Amino acid sequence: MSRFLNSKFNLDPYDTSEELESMNGYDRLNTNELPFQPSADLIKSVGISAETLNFYSDPDCLKLREKLAALMNVKKSEIVFGNGSDEILNFLFTAFCGRGAAFPDITYSFYKILAKFHGVDFLQIPLDENFRINPDDYKNLGGRTIFIVNPNAPTGLILSLDDIKKIINQNPESLIIIDEAYVDFAEENSSVKDLIHKYKNLAVVRTFSKSRCLAGARLGWCMACEEIAKDINDIKNTVAPYNINAMTQAAGLAVLEDEERTQKNINLIKTVRDDTKNKLREIGFEVLDSSANFLFVRHEKINGSEIFEALKRRKIMIRHFNKPEKIADFNRITIGTAEQMQNMLEVLREVVKQ
Ligand SMILES: Cc1ncc(COP(=O)(O)O)c(C=O)c1O
Incomplete structure (x- = not known):
C-alpha cells in the first residue's frame, strides 16, 4: 500500500492468481466459462x-x-x-x-x-x-x-x-x-x-x-x-x-x-453435466444436484485439497475453497467438453484407487 492510498480503504481484492496460472495450458475447469469458441x-x-x-x-x-x-x-x-x-x-x-x-x-x-x-x-x-x-x-x-x-x-x-x-x-x-x-x-x-x-x-x-x-x-x-x-x-x-x-x-x-447456437450450447453442457454427475457418484463422490454449469463435489474418503492437487499435477484446474471450513472438502468443477470430462474422470478414478 502506498502512502497515498486513501485511509478509508481496507482493500481485500478478488484473488485472480489461480486464474492467471490456469491460463498456461491447463484445462480450465475453475472459472465457470463455457468451452465453446465464438462463431x-x-x-x-x-x-x-x-x-x-x-x-x-x-x-x-x-x-x-x-x-x-x-x-x-x-x-x-x-x-x-x-x-x-x-x-x-x-x-x-x-x-x-x-x-x-x-x-x-x-x-x-x-x-x-x-x-x-x-x-x-x-x-x-x-x-x-x-x-x-x-x-x-x-x-x-x-x-x-x-x-x-x-x-x-x-x-x-x-x-x-x-x-x-x-x-x-x-x-x-x-x-x-x-x-x-x-x-x-x-x-x-x-x-x-x-x-x-x-x-x-x-x-x-x-x-x-x-x-x-x-x-x-x-x-x-x-x-x-x-x-x-x-x-x-x-x-x-x-x-x-x-x-x-x-x-x-x-x-x-x-x-x-444466434439464439439457436446458444440453446445448443446450453443443452450440450446440461447433458455433459448430468453424465459427469452420475460418473462421479459411481466412484464415491457426493455431488450436489446442480442446476448450473458446474458441479460441487466431495469424496467420502479423500480430502478436497488432495483432489485439487492431483488434478492440478495433470494440468486440470478446478476450484478449491479453503474457506469457509464448512466447504473445505468440496471442490467446484466447471463443466467442459465431453472429452475434458472424460479425461478428468480418468485421473479421478486413478486417485480414488490409490
Ligand atoms: C454468481 C455470479 N455473479 C456474477 C458473476 C460475474 O460475472 P461477469 O462479471 O463475468 O458477468 C459471476 C462470475 O463468475 C458469478 O459467479
Missing part, C-alpha cells in the same frame, strides 16, 4: 465494429438493448448494461445498500468484497445443513438489500420461484437482487425476470459470460422496474458512461442474433 459471424461483426474505434461507443447500447428487450420480454427502459455483471453488482452496492446488505454465508465471493469496499454493513445468513437457502431465514432484515444467486454458486442448488416470492413478500422494505448468472442451465422458466413487472423491489442480474460464451467481452445486464433501472443507469452515467465498448456491443448483438 465466425461473431468474430466478423467484432472486426467490423473495430473499424470505427476512433469514435466513442454508444452509451445506451441501443441496438443491443432493443434486441435483448425483445428476447427477455421487458421494456428497453427496464435494462441496464454493465462491463460484466460484476460492474452491475458494484453499481448495486453503490446505489442501494444504505441500510446494509444480506446474503448467504456461502455464495459468490464478490458480494463480501464489494460490501467491504463500500463500507456496507453486511449480514451473512448461513445455508442449512443441506447447503440450501431457507427462505424463513430471510425475515426482519431491517430494509437491508438482499442478494441471492440463483442457482447459487458454488453449490449449484436452485431456489424455487415460490421461495423467491416468499422472500420478496416478507421483505417489502428491502430491494431483492436475484443474480441469475447460471439460470440458463436450470429447468426452463426458472428465471424471475417476469416478476419485475409485479414487484417494484426486485432486480435481476444476468451475464453474457456463461451461457452466451462471452466472458472475455465483459457484458452483463440488470432488469428492474423503470424507477430502479433509472437509478442504476444514473450511477453508471456518473462513473462510466461509455462502459460497454463498441466491440463488446457488436459481440453481444451477434450472440443474440
Whole structure:
C-alpha cells in the first residue's frame, strides 16, 4: 500500500492468481466459462465494429438493448448494461445498500468484497445443513438489500420461484437482487425476470459470460422496474458512461442474433453435466444436484485439497475453497467438453484407487 492510498480503504481484492496460472495450458475447469469458441459471424461483426474505434461507443447500447428487450420480454427502459455483471453488482452496492446488505454465508465471493469496499454493513445468513437457502431465514432484515444467486454458486442448488416470492413478500422494505448468472442451465422458466413487472423491489442480474460464451467481452445486464433501472443507469452515467465498448456491443448483438447456437450450447453442457454427475457418484463422490454449469463435489474418503492437487499435477484446474471450513472438502468443477470430462474422470478414478 502506498502512502497515498486513501485511509478509508481496507482493500481485500478478488484473488485472480489461480486464474492467471490456469491460463498456461491447463484445462480450465475453475472459472465457470463455457468451452465453446465464438462463431465466425461473431468474430466478423467484432472486426467490423473495430473499424470505427476512433469514435466513442454508444452509451445506451441501443441496438443491443432493443434486441435483448425483445428476447427477455421487458421494456428497453427496464435494462441496464454493465462491463460484466460484476460492474452491475458494484453499481448495486453503490446505489442501494444504505441500510446494509444480506446474503448467504456461502455464495459468490464478490458480494463480501464489494460490501467491504463500500463500507456496507453486511449480514451473512448461513445455508442449512443441506447447503440450501431457507427462505424463513430471510425475515426482519431491517430494509437491508438482499442478494441471492440463483442457482447459487458454488453449490449449484436452485431456489424455487415460490421461495423467491416468499422472500420478496416478507421483505417489502428491502430491494431483492436475484443474480441469475447460471439460470440458463436450470429447468426452463426458472428465471424471475417476469416478476419485475409485479414487484417494484426486485432486480435481476444476468451475464453474457456463461451461457452466451462471452466472458472475455465483459457484458452483463440488470432488469428492474423503470424507477430502479433509472437509478442504476444514473450511477453508471456518473462513473462510466461509455462502459460497454463498441466491440463488446457488436459481440453481444451477434450472440443474440444466434439464439439457436446458444440453446445448443446450453443443452450440450446440461447433458455433459448430468453424465459427469452420475460418473462421479459411481466412484464415491457426493455431488450436489446442480442446476448450473458446474458441479460441487466431495469424496467420502479423500480430502478436497488432495483432489485439487492431483488434478492440478495433470494440468486440470478446478476450484478449491479453503474457506469457509464448512466447504473445505468440496471442490467446484466447471463443466467442459465431453472429452475434458472424460479425461478428468480418468485421473479421478486413478486417485480414488490409490
Ligand atoms: C454468481 C455470479 N455473479 C456474477 C458473476 C460475474 O460475472 P461477469 O462479471 O463475468 O458477468 C459471476 C462470475 O463468475 C458469478 O459467479
